[in-house]
Amino acid sequence: MNVAILTFQFAHNYGALLQAYALKTYLQNHNMNAEIAPYYPDWARAEYAISPFTKGVPPKRRVRLALQYFKRKKQSRVFSRFIEEELKVNDAISEQKELVTWLDRHDCVICGSDQIWNNNITGDCSAYYAGGCKTRRISYAASLGTLQLTEVQKDNIKANLPYFSEISVREPSSATKIAELIQKEVRVVLDPVFLLKKDEWRELAKPVAVESNYVLVYFLQENEELLNYAKAYAQENNLRIYDIHPTMSKKHSGCRRLNNVGPKEFVWLIQNASCVCTNSFHATAFSVIFEKKLIHIPNGKSPERTISLLNRAGLELKKQGEFPFYDLGKCDSSSLYHEISESKVFIENALRRENNGD
Known part of the structure; x- marks a missing residue:
């Protein structure tokens, strides 16, 4: 066909x-x-x-x-x-x-x-x-x-x-x-x-030369509060912060910008991150797939997308002012799998x- x-x-x-x-x-x-x-x-x-x-x-x-x-x-x-x-x-x-x-x-x-x-x-x-x-x-x-x-x-x-x-x-x-x-x-x-299964994404992923313990920051919409949460988490856990953007947008202080990151590198960086900090739907989706630790505040332009996804993954969104941290390896994702x-x-x-x- x-x-x-x-x-x-x-x-x-x-x-x-x-x-x-x-x-x-x-x-x-x-x-x-x-x-x-x-x-x-x-x-x-x-x-x-x-x-x-x-x-x-x-x-x-x-x-x-x-x-x-x-x-x-x-x-x-x-x-x-x-x-x-x-x-x-x-x-x-x-x-x-x-x-x-x-x-x-x-x-x-x-x-x-x-x-x-x-x-x-x-x-x-x-x-x-x-x-x-x-x-x-x-x-x-x-x-x-x-x-x-x-x-x-x-x-x-x-x-x-x-x-x-x-x-x-x-x-x-x-x-x-x-x-x-x-x-x-x-x-x-x-x-x-x-x-696609997790292993299929692993096969596509392309390694990037970075230190082994890091927080990955990827914003589609700038959010100073979310960035500060990433910095606090990195400092508390002795982690480096890397940030990426497909169009080489704004760099963030305290973060090391990774250049020449395409879709394959994107998957690898999420797969291997100690924690992902993002307001992107697809970065959140891959964090769910790889059962990562996630710092997340929904994108203001279309918040329902990630709220719905995290609900399906067995999580309730944190209230405003609470540390928006989620351990996706410890949640009940049975509804999502269904x-x-x-x-x-x-x-x-x-x-x-x-x-x-x-």
């Missing part, structure tokens, strides 16, 4: 690339010929540009990119290599019409995962709903990325999702909103990174029905 995956495979972002890798690998392990759509629209090229000469980059950002270019070039190559070697994608399609032609060569299209239905990212086009596509469509762990449905989302949902064979999303609130709008069952499943099994059943059954022509 030939399966196309429609997701954000171009983002120089740890979580985006690792979720894409996980879904592709899981399908291939189940005898599917899975490939990721080589769709790289102009808005995305501008958003993830490191060259100041990229089409669509605003003038003020061109100046910043010019100043950062040589610093970011090596790190960018690490991500590009992962996209080419592990995802096997050459980003050649930029127009939706070309995308539809490419998708229609497959038996089924899977939309997801990631915030592919967030029009604040993608604009008002229907490309990430596989709009205009004649082949069968399902979604896996797609995300709206918004607390309330926008008018653009409502229009795209009503125009496209009634024709999907199966629909699943990543957040319970999204499932409720979509189901109410189109009167169709919408399932909640886990992020694709949970489809949801992992249910997520696998969903995608296997959905594709089996596609294969049988139901």
Whole structure:
């Protein structure tokens, strides 16, 4: 069976690339010929540009990119290599019409995962709903990325999702909103990174030259309180602090910045950390997978994602002002394991029905 995956495979972002890798690998392990759509629209090229000469980059950002270019070039190559070697994608399609032609060569299209239905990212086009596509469509762990449905989302949902064979999303609130709008069952499943076993992630991980005892800091949203917790924990336990960021963003005092860290290095650094300090969903997800010690305050832009994940892992979020420390090796994750099994059943059954022509 030939399966196309429609997701954000171009983002120089740890979580985006690792979720894409996980879904592709899981399908291939189940005898599917899975490939990721080589769709790289102009808005995305501008958003993830490191060259100041990229089409669509605003003038003020061109100046910043010019100043950062040589610093970011090596790190960018690490991500590009992962996209080419592990995802096997050459980003050649930029127009939706070309995308539809490419998708229609497959038996089924899977939309997801990631915030592919967030029009604040993608604009008002229907490309990430596989709009205009004649082949069968399902979604896996797609995300709206918004607390309330926008008018653009409502229009795209009503125009496209009634024709999907199966629909699943990543957040319970999204499932409720979509189901109410189109009167169709919408399932909640886990992020694709949970489809792979711990040993499969260990095989992908690439070692980094660091001291053996360390706290890993990774912020998608700056949080001084969270950083101070990391410093206090490191001092109390005699640990070094390393920090990473996919776009070489702000360095933190008291931390050693690790450069040229791609998705493989990201997995290894979490696997081998004494403790992970983060407000990133995927860093939290991998901390759960590797049963790490975790210092975590949810990201203010989308707090429900990690709150829900930690609840599934058997943890209650600490109250504001309490030390937000969690030992993921000592919690009852039976609910999470059940949801992992249910997520696998969903995608296997959905594709089996596609294969049988139901």
